[in-house]
Amino acid sequence: MVPAAFLALLALVIWQLVVVAADVPAYIVPSPTEIGQELVAKGPSLVSDLGWTMLEAVTGFLIGSGVAFATAVVFVHVPIVERAAFPWAIVLQTIPIVAIAPLLTIWFGYTLVPKVAIAAIICFFPVLVNTTRGLRSVSSQAMELMRVLSARKASIFWRLRLPSSLSYVFAGLRVAATLSVIGSIVAEFTGADRGIGFVIVQASYRIDTRLMFAAIALSSLGGIVFFHLIGWIERATLRWPEARQHNS
Template sequence: MTIAAGGDRQVQVRTTKMSVTNILARVATSEAVKPLLLILVILIGWDLAIRMFGIPAYLIPAPLDVVEQIVLQWPLLLRESLPTLYATLCGFALSALIGIPLALLIASSRLIESYLYPLLVFSQSIPKVAIAPLFVVWFGFGMLPKVIVAFLLGVFPVIVSTVLALKSIDAEMIDLARSMRSGPLRTFLQIRLPHAMPGIFGGLKVSITLAVVGAVVGEFVGSNSGIGYLLQIANGNFDLPLMFAALFVLSMMGVLLFWILDAIEGLLVPWHESRRRDLREGA
């Protein structure tokens, strides 16, 4: 009997311990905390590495220095991020407005596809960084070349994803539409387009992160404002903390834009397989 009682107590102790670790585990695995936790681990590793190996500040700055620079230079960073954001959004908007209709054309006709698609792939293989200076020569200093580079980088994933999404529709679904005597426009609006929405959003999400890269590349080669410009200045002055701070702001911009798109997708395409998990768990 005493053994049994002792056993019980042990079990009890274990369960309370379990519940504490459970709570910790739950906090640690919640969706919002996971990436932050990983960032924290990386920051600690970064700091430790600098201390242990004595890496000089002109090679890699300490994380605290970067944080300090972010706080100190916040007004500057914010001011310079606006032109970059503007160029990114313009390039992205162009990617969507031109890429999606182009994809519709390609998906609707074999003939157009055979003419246009190889050319698009060919043009995509040209490194944008290499031809960016050309746009400065053509369109001058300022906003336009940045927007064009952002567009050129952003448009390709939109086209590829949209074409794939439009083409991957069941023959039975098209038969269904035909059996209902639906015209091509109604079939497109009611069936083909909604069916392609998840794929289109997949392309848009890749596009917006590439548009950020495009805008910065544009600023590298011909601009006197923006995060790209700031990066070049910081690089020239060996101001590594400022450079890292600028990179941080840039990354945050990419993440933020991606999240916004993701939220819009959640509103427009709540039915897709990738979004049903929460509903299933709730059920």
């Protein structure tokens, strides 16, 4: 944590010095102090926009991850469904969300729906792939142990598969958390009346570089907080030693 903060501070100082020394105009690249002033001046309204974006991101994250988890459970238990559906999951993943976002905006207008949907779509794949892998990460001997105890499928799932999968699931969720913020911002670009994406688009029309940088900084902050929130939930949930090694 401390080395990372130090590196950031160093980068900001160099940035400040270069901008001042080379006399770069503020509408090209503003200096960190100017961005800081902008953040203070527009703080309350920016924070409310960020809150809006995070609401979209978190809602999409919950829906996308939830659907992905359920799909993975079905995949692991019914292989034929996996063989039928997984290629289409890859197709969904390869379609650029930038291309679907305007379409969804045409269909659903300036509502929450396109933003939540894009965040959900972008979360789906990493959680699906990681959960499927995690649910399969059961050793053959552990599976034999369950058979010797003539355990039922539900019992195998709750007592063996699910706990084995959790480290993998959380790895997927952490990736999805940062992606969901990007997804909702991209969706805001294509039509919104509030949110960080909306602020960035508006500022770009006015070549208000300072506001753009301030908005970018805040959106990044949102993603970082969300990422660490998931990591914190993981540490609070998975308490056994190996799980701790995984996520440290």
